[in-house]
Every structure is written in structure tokens, then in C-alpha cells.
Amino acid sequence: xxxxxxxxxxxxxxxxxxxxxxxxxxxxxxxxxxxxxxxxxxxxxxxxxxxxxxxxxxxxxxxxxxxxxxxxxxxxxxxxxxxxxxxxxxxxxxxxxxxxxxxxxxxxxxxxxxxxxxxxxxxxxxxxxxxxxxxxxxxxxxxxxxxxxxxxxxxxxxxxxxxxxxxxxxxxxxxxxxxxxxxxxxxxxxxxxxxxxxxxxxxxxxxxxxxxxxxxxxxxxxxxxxxxxxxxxxxxxxxxxxxxxxxxxxxxxxxxxxxxxxxxxxxxxxxxxx
Amino acid sequence: xxxxxxxxxxxxxxxxxxxxxxxxxxxxxxxxxxxxxxxxxxxxxxxxxxxxxxxxxxxxxxxxxxxxxxxxxxxxxxxxxxxxxxxxxxxxxxxxxxxxxxxxxxxxxxxxxxxxxxxxxxxxxxxxxxxxxxxxxxxxxxxxxxxxxxxxxxxxxxxxxxxxxxxxxxxxxxxxxxxxxxxxxxxxxxxxxxxxxxxxxxxxxxxxxxxxxxxxxxxxxxxxxxxxxxxxxxxxxxxxxxxxxxxxxxxxxxxxxxxxxxxxxxxxxxxxxxxxxxxxxxxxx
Numbered sequence: 188x189x190x191x192x193x194x195x196x197x198x199x200x201x202x203x204x205x206x207x208x209x210x211x212x213x214x215x216x217x218x219x220x221x222x223x224x225x226x227x228x229x230x231x232x233x234x235x236x237x238x239x240x241x242x243x244x245x246x247x248x249x250x251x252x253x254x255x256x257x258x259x260x261x262x263x264x265x266x267x268x269x270x271x272x273x274x275x276x277x278x279x280x281x282x283x284x285x286x287x288x289x290x291x292x293x294x295x296x297x298x299x300x301x302x303x304x305x306x307x308x309x310x311x312x313x314x315x316x317x318x319x320x321x322x323x324x325x326x327x328x329x330x331x332x333x334x335x336x337x338x339x340x341x342x343x344x345x346x347x348x349x350x351x352x353x354x355x356x357x358x359x360x361x362x363x364x365x366x367x368x369x370x371x372x373x374x375x376x377x378x379x380x381x382x383x384x385x386x387x388x389x390x391x392x393x394x395x396x397x398x399x400x401x402x403x404x405x406x407x408x409x410x411x412x413x414x415x416x417x418x419x420x421x422x423x424x425x426x427x428x429x430x431x432x433x434x435x436x437x438x439x440x441x442x443x444x445x446x447x448x449x450x451x452x453x454x455x456x457x458x459x460x461x
Numbered sequence: 462x463x464x465x466x467x468x469x470x471x472x473x474x475x476x477x478x479x480x481x482x483x484x485x486x487x488x489x490x491x492x493x494x495x496x497x498x499x500x501x502x503x504x505x506x507x508x509x510x511x512x513x514x515x516x517x518x519x520x521x522x523x524x525x526x527x528x529x530x531x532x533x534x535x536x537x538x539x540x541x542x543x544x545x546x547x548x549x550x551x552x553x554x555x556x557x558x559x560x561x562x563x564x565x566x567x568x569x570x571x572x573x574x575x576x577x578x579x580x581x582x583x584x585x586x587x588x589x590x591x592x593x594x595x596x597x598x599x600x601x602x603x604x605x606x607x608x609x610x611x612x613x614x615x616x617x618x619x620x621x622x623x624x625x626x627x628x629x630x631x632x633x634x635x636x637x638x639x640x641x642x643x644x645x646x647x648x649x650x651x652x653x654x655x656x657x658x659x660x661x662x663x664x665x666x667x668x669x670x671x672x673x674x675x676x677x678x679x680x681x682x683x684x685x686x687x688x689x690x691x692x693x694x695x696x697x698x699x700x701x702x703x704x705x706x707x708x709x710x711x712x713x714x715x716x717x718x719x720x721x722x723x724x725x726x727x728x729x730x731x732x733x734x735x736x737x738x739x740x741x742x743x744x745x746x
Contacts, residue, residue, distance in 0.1 A: 200553045207545060208555060211562040214577025214622060215569070217587050221580065229585040229601050230593035277475035280468045292472060294737065299483045301676060301733050303683020305700040306726035307483055309707050309719055310490030317500075333483050340475055394570035397685040397704070411572050415686060418576045430573050437568025445564060458567040458627055459676040 215434075222427030241424035245432070252413060252429060259409040262324060262399075263392040266331035270339040270388050271381055273332075278343020283352065296337045300460070304398045307333065312401050322404040330402045331395055334460055335388040342387070346380030386440045387458070393436060394461040437461075487726060494719035510716035520721070522696035530613045530698065531682040534620035539674045541621065542628035543666070547658075549633050563626040571623055575690040578619045582607040608691050615691040616698075620681050628673045635669040636662070672740035679732040683725050699725060 221227065222241050224234035245252045280286075281293065299307075311330060312321060320326035354376070358368045396411045403409070410433050417426040492498055497506035514520050549559060581587045589604035598604050608615035643665065647657040688698035697705070699721060707718035 197553070200548060200551060201555070203544075203548055204553055204555045204559055207548070207559050208562060210622070211559070211566055211626070214574055214581055214619075216577075217580035218573070218577050230590045232587075232590050232594055273474045273478055276471040280471035284464060284468050286465065286468045292476070294733070295476065295479060295484075297736070298733060299479060301679045301736060302483075302487075302726055302729040303679060303700065305683050305685055305703060306722045306729065307486035307490065309486075309703070309715075309722045310488065310493065311482065311486035312707075313493060313715075314485065314489050329482065332478055333486075336475060336478055390568060394572070396572060397700070400685075401704075401707075411570065411686075414572060414576070415690070418579070418690060423580065426576060430576060434569050434573055437570075438565065441564055441568050445561075455567070455627075455630055459624075459673075459680050461568065461570055 218427045218430045220427070221423045222425075222431055224424055224427075227423075241428040244425060245428040250425075251408070252410075252432070255408050255410050255413050256432065258324070258407070259393065259411075262328055262331065262407075262409060263389050265328045266335050266392040267385050267389045269328070269332060270335040271385055274336055274339030274384075275343050275377070275381065277340045278345075279347045281340065281344035282347025283350065296340050299333050299337045300341075304333065304395070308398050308401050315402060321402060322406040324403075324407055326402045327399050327407045327409075330398045331392045333398070334395065335391050338391055338460075339384050339388050342384035343377070343380060346377050346384075350376060383444055386444055390437055390440060390458075391460055487723075490719045490722050490726075494716055494723050496716050510720040514717050514720045514724075519696055519702065523699050523702045524724075526613060526696050527682055527688075527699040530616050530620075530688070531678050534617050534624065534681050535674045535678045537617070538621050538624035538677060539628055539670055541625045542632055542673075543663075543670060545625060545629045546632040546636055546666075549629070550636055563630055566623065566626040567630070569623075571619070571684065572686050572690070574623050575616075575619050575687045578615050578622065579608055579691060582615050582618065609693045611693055613688070613692060613698075616688055619687055619691060620677075624677045624681075628670065628677065631673045632666055632670055635666045639665050668739045672736050675732045675736040675739070679729045682728060 220234065223237050223239070225236045225238035225240060227234040244250050277296070281289070281296075308330065315321045315326050315330075320329065354372050355368050358372045359365070363371070394411065395409075396415065399407060399409050400412060403412070405412075410429065414426060414429045414433055417429060492506075494510050495506040496503055496509060545559075545563075549556060549563075579586070583589070584601040584604045584606065586608075588607075589598065589601055592598045592604055607618075639662070643661050644657045647661045648654075652660070683700055684698075685700040685704060688701050689704075692698055692701065696702075703718045703721035703725070706714040706721065709715075709718075
């Protein structure tokens, strides 16, 4: 094939590839530049004076960015752990068993992945009021389960579909208790799936905006809320700095899991929501 | 323990969470949209919220705008994603970089993309400055309005930026698992490049494209923060309008917000139907 391809086709491919690369990084560039800029006015193409002011402010105690960063990490970790605890058993049921009503159960789990958060969160908000869950971190963690849990279940169902339960039967026949069998046989086998699914579920929670805004009621200020506020109040330099911090976990997780990030794994479906 | 009981117990925690939070939230929204809430003394359901939504010109403008944004973004993203996947299938200088950027882009939240697009395309943004540098404009106002504009160009650009990699990686994996044998056969039987793509490869990857684009359509129809950053004030996208109604000082507007939420949910239900139809195989994975 390659030998027959003309120079024309090869250079067309190179050009479109180059165009694609530029387009993909383009929106991130002004954010990065703004974070080091000081008074970068029209029509300067690049800032006249460079400064670390925005970064100093971002890392200062008064800005609250660091508090918000840890709060966001905490909420996303909690939502991820809960999703793993609840999602792994359900994934096992869907991946390993055939049962009546399975398609219906799959539909119930798929629905929250496709239905946008705004469609359900207004109703939840009016119930959480009476339960005292509005404006609390626990309320926000709970509501983050709506996008993260179904995602975890689907990823684990994929893992369990390729899992061979014969090893468990052998361990049991050799006298291991169910708990020991789970700990020494099942868990090590599904661990890679839990880690990848968990990292992606973390990102799904990390990127939530409207659920946090409504249920947190402005009291639970996660990083995306802070970013939005600075962006709409015209503080471009601080927005740039927070934006850079905000995309960092995604880049770290990408470096850890790049080979799982192909469309072939069901895991990629969750990225529609980020 | 029987298998039936085992399955039931394994599913119970997850289904409880989803049914209570997700379907509970939907149900409460539905009840409140009909002004029906016995707990707080509303025992006479009525259609007043729907009547005022459907007689409100702003709602129609907002619905049309949101549908237009979702439709145009999904179609453009799907076409470009197929093109990008065709490109990434082949060896070329820079393929590894495109691959990496595709994956990087998947992890960047929509909100960051929206702010990036704002800084690029606003009237004092990077492209306006470039136009000034080249003497095409003298003042920011002379640069065409690409954000906060009636055609929602900024919003669509943002979605295309985010969704091309999303649909692209799914289509690419599809193409790689199909392989090139079918196309080779078509080519050896005399089909040209276009014919072997149009009549052989495209029909094979189309279900995958469709199931990914259904997710994209539902997302773009219900997203709040992107139109809130990049959209015009009037008409606003439907999720923005629903949020405004819900947080209005006038509490009477809340049922209207709920009615809009239900309309968004109904549209997503249609999307779920198409998703299930075209991707049964994928879920089973």
C-alpha cells in the first residue's frame, strides 16, 4: 500500500495532521499565557510585561484556591470510593450472570449517563432541602454519584465479562473462606479494572459543574466553580492559573493510563461527560 | 445461595442509589412541574407551568437555539471525527502527537475549553489581535462577534474542539478492529478509494459513530456551563434558561424550570432509545 501512495496524498495527510495538532492545543495556549501576563491589552499579541502575580495570588492563603483544590480532591475521591464500593458488585452481576430483566437493568444504569444533570438536579434540590443536604459537602458527594456510579458499573461489567470464575471455585474447594477467596483471588484479578475505572470516575466527578453549583448552593466551592467565577468576572490572569491547575489531574491520569484510553475499552464512554 | 438471589443482592446497592437519586430526582421534578406536591400542601395537579412555558416566546427561541447548537455540533464533530480517524489509521509524521493530543483533550473539562475559546475568539481575543496586527481591523468592535453571538458560533466551536477527539477515538478503535481486509477486497474488485470508503468502511463504522454522536447530542443539549460562558444573553440555551427560572426570586417560576427540565429529560429519553438501538453490542462489550 505505502509504496503506491503518491507524494500528494502523503503531504495532504501531513498538512491535515499539522492542522489538527494546532487546533487541538490552540484553546489552551491563551490560558497558559494569561497566567503569566500582566495587563495584556488589545492589540498586543503577547503580553508586554510578564509576571508571576497570578500564580502568587493563586497559591496565597487569602485566595482560597488551595482550600478549594483540596475540597475538590476530597469530594471526587469520596464519590469515586463510593462508586467503587457500590459499583463493583453490580458490575459483577451484569458481567457474569444472565438473568431475566437484565436489559431493563442495563437501561436503568445507562439512563443517568445520557440524561443531562440539569434534568434531574432541580428535583433533587427540592428534596434535599427537607433533608438538610443542600449546601453541604455530603449532598454534593451524593449527587456526584449520579454520573460516576453508572460509569463505574459499566466499566466493571466489561471487566467481569472477561473474568474466569473457575479460580474462585478452586480456592473455595481448597478450603478458602468466601472473604479470603475475594481478597486473594477475585480482588487481584479485577484490580487493574478498578484502578482504571476509578481514575476515570474521579475525572468525571472532577469535571462536574451544575450539580455542584445547585446542590452546593454556592457554599461548596469546588475548583470549577471558582474557575467559572474568575472567568466571568474578567480576571483572565487568575483564570489562566486556576485553569492550568484544574487540568493537571487529567494529564497525570492520562500519563498513567494512556494505553487504556483507546475507544476499544468501554471506559472511554464516560469521557462524553467530562 | 441461588443465582437469582445472588444477582439481586449484587445489584441492590447500585440500583437503590440510581433509582432513589436519579429516578427520584426525575419524579420529583415531574411532580413539581405539575404543581403537585402533597407534602407541602399542593394536592391539585395542573398544567399551568407547561401552559406558561409553551406560550412563552423565549422558551421557543431557547429550545430552537439549543436544538440547533446540539444538532450542528454533533453533525460537524461526527464528520470531522471520521476524517480524523481515517487520518490516524495511517502512518504519518506527527501521528503520535495527534494521538496524544486526542487523549489529552478527552481529559480536559468542557469548562476549560469554553474559557479557551472565549480568549481566542472574543472581540479582544487572540484572533482579533492577529487581525489588528495584520491591519484588518482597528478596534475590537470591528472583529466579527463569534462569542455571545446569535449563531452560537463560539459554543459550536467549543463542542467541535471537545467532541471530535471523543467520537474520533471510538471510530478509530472501530476501524482498527474491522481491519482493512474488506476494503482490500473492494479495491481488488475495482472500487476506487471513495467507493470503498463510502460503500464498505462507512456502513461498518456507522453504528459506532451513531451511538457516540447520540451521547454527544444529549450532552450538548443539556450542558449548562458552556453556553453560560460563551452564549448570548437572549435567547439563552435551554439549560441556562431553566437554571435562571429555578433561581429566580419569584418562586412561582420554579415549576416552569421543572417543566423545562422534564422537556430536556424527554429529549434525552429519545436519545437513549437510539443509543440502545445502535449500541446493544457495545454495552455487552
